Amino acid sequence: xxxxxxxxxxxxxxxxxxxxxxxxxxxxxxxxxxxxxxxxxxxxxxxxxxxxxxxxxxxxxxxxxxxxxxxxxxxxxxxxxxxxxxxxxxxxxxxxxxxxxxxxxxxxxxxxxxxxxxxxxxxxxxxxxxxxxxxxxxxxxxxxxxxxxxxxxxxxxxx
Numbered sequence: 282x283x284x285x286x287x288x289x290x291x292x293x294x295x296x297x298x299x300x301x302x303x304x305x306x307x308x309x310x311x312x313x314x315x316x317x318x319x320x321x322x323x324x325x326x327x328x329x330x331x332x333x334x335x336x337x338x339x340x341x342x343x344x345x346x347x348x349x350x351x352x353x354x355x356x357x358x359x360x361x362x363x364x365x366x367x368x369x370x371x372x373x374x375x376x377x378x379x380x381x382x383x384x385x386x387x388x389x390x391x392x393x394x395x396x397x398x399x400x401x402x403x404x405x406x407x408x409x410x411x412x413x414x415x416x417x418x419x420x421x422x423x424x425x426x427x428x429x430x431x432x433x434x435x436x437x438x439x440x
Contacts, residue, residue, distance in 0.1 A: 295324075303353070312352060
């Protein structure tokens with residue numbers, strides 16, 4: 282089964298949080314502390330701090346020092362892809378050991394699945410590259426009418 286590492290998952294969650302705090306389409310991003318992000322998602326603070334430092338080194342976040350310091354997105358959320366975040370944290374994405382930057386497989390010349398697996402790998406990369414941090418933000422549906430249960434939930438009334 283293909284899975285994101287916990288670090289990559291936490292990194293995506295952190296960037297989603299930062300994007301939500303800045304608001305949709307924001308060009309100026311509000312700095313948030315690692316502690317606030319960790320508390321919002323129940324992430325171990327020390328682990329998150331390392332992840333945020335990694336993302337800052339990769340140029341996806343900007344670190345602000347001082348009392349009101351913290352981390353902010355380096356670019357608008359619709360310009361940062363999920364693939365960039367995952368690659369910054371976990372390195373290159375390969376679904377099998379034979380698909381590497383410059384490595385060769387022990388079965389080279391005999392393998393019949395390398396090319397199909399390369400296509401799968403490329404498709405996953407393309408899909409993750411198309412997902413933007415802005416896409417992860419949950420925007421309230423203006424057409425959704427919130428209903429409050431009345432009488433033990435037997436009747437609902439639009440609020």
